[in-house]
Amino acid sequence: MPFADLREFLNFLDERKELIHIERKVSPVHEIAAYIRKTSDRQGPALLFDNVAGSEMRVAGGLFATKRHLLLALGASDHRSAVEKVVESIGSPIEPALVSRTASSEIVHRGSDVDLSRLPVVTHSSRDAGPFITMGLAVTKDPETGKRNIGLYRLQVKGRNRLGIMAQQLQIQLGRAEARGKGLPVAIALGVSPELLIASQWKAPYGVDELGLSGRLLGRPVELAKAVTVDLEVPAHAEIVIEGTVLPGEREIEGPFGEFSGYYQPASPKPVIEVTAITHRKNPIYLAGLTGMPTTDNHILKQIPIEATYSRALRERFPGVQGVHFPACGGAAYLLVVSLKKTREREPRNIIAVALGMVGPKYVVVVDDDVDIYDLEKVLWAVCTRSQPGQDTLLLTEINGAPLDPSAPEPLCTGGMGIDATLPKNRPFPEMVTIPGLENVPDF
Ligand SMILES: Cc1cc2nc3c(=O)[nH]c(=O)nc-3n(C[C@H](O)[C@H](O)[C@H](O)COP(=O)(O)O)c2cc1C
């Protein structure tokens, strides 16, 4: 179901009793995060904080405290069909369109009028260096090709007009800008519709604009409006937009921050954004999102788009791949489960090699398609009963892996392990236990 903006999605959740209003006054320092933690732990409702200490703005949070909300956002009945919807949508993008009317710049603050402290940016975990924006959709363009990119990257508030940014991919764009002695213009859209947030998590090839996927999920082009101080276009329906430039040649300590692995990532030097404008709607809603010990907004939002990414890539080479699962317990990053209708012996080992080669998971488990990949108990049953550690495992050392793995010997370095937990095709295997007439037992 398409949502024109964040408010429409919040109202939709409200009508379904999937959102509750928190009327009492709450602090953006730890308290809002604690509420989101609590609703995430019980897969509860999204939260709308009506009264936030120190800010005029309301705060929405826990939008993706449960997978239910993500499925509602995608109009999908279950996990598998949600992934398939994203897979199909990736194949038929609808490019964005430029409009002149914009809700996101009803109010404009620029120059000395810029003050990030007016935003109720949330401080999450106990050792975090300060408040971090976690659900800001960063829009940038490659300085050489002009191709747009969107992504969610954490932003540490460092002053009235200063943000630290931690972004893997931005390194390419920023490097190209710096090579020309320039900064990288950036616009951060806060409080956008779920279709944009979901599309931002697709691992699109470099140079492909994820807004095309957003458009397909919406069923119409995403409307973009000109930013006011940088040469970029921003989603016109955003609640708030922060504009600025990633400064060339500047690195400043950023972090620590409690990350999606469930551990703190220590402080280190990272790029800095100088903010040139903050625009917003009248009475904007600030969107907070939790990152930390699984399961949080971060994991739920990432999971289905990353599964769509791997599903497409693996199926291209191995048509027997039925589906893939990146469980939240693996950070929706480090552990991949693949469902396979096996055509020949050893095929799982090739799949494992390709999946590890894609730079992401460090554990890959391949199971037959009679095993429910979303039920980890059944996946581990298959591992325990259909694989032998000596014959059915594959081990690689020192390859590149997903970021922020606390056990990594050095950043982005990992080992890779695969388990072929499929039944052998070339020799008999004991028959599985079943009870006849199970389907005839009436409900009780
Ligand atoms: C809530 C949330 C926070 C995220 N924070 C970061 C971050 O701080 N840095 C980062 O590189 N990726 C972060 N990600 C993951 C990226 O947004 C994701 O990998 C995205 O696909 C990157 O797009 P890109 O490949 O176009 O850069 C976050 C994801 C979510 C859901």
Ligand SMILES: [Mn+2]
């Ligand atoms: Mn991208």
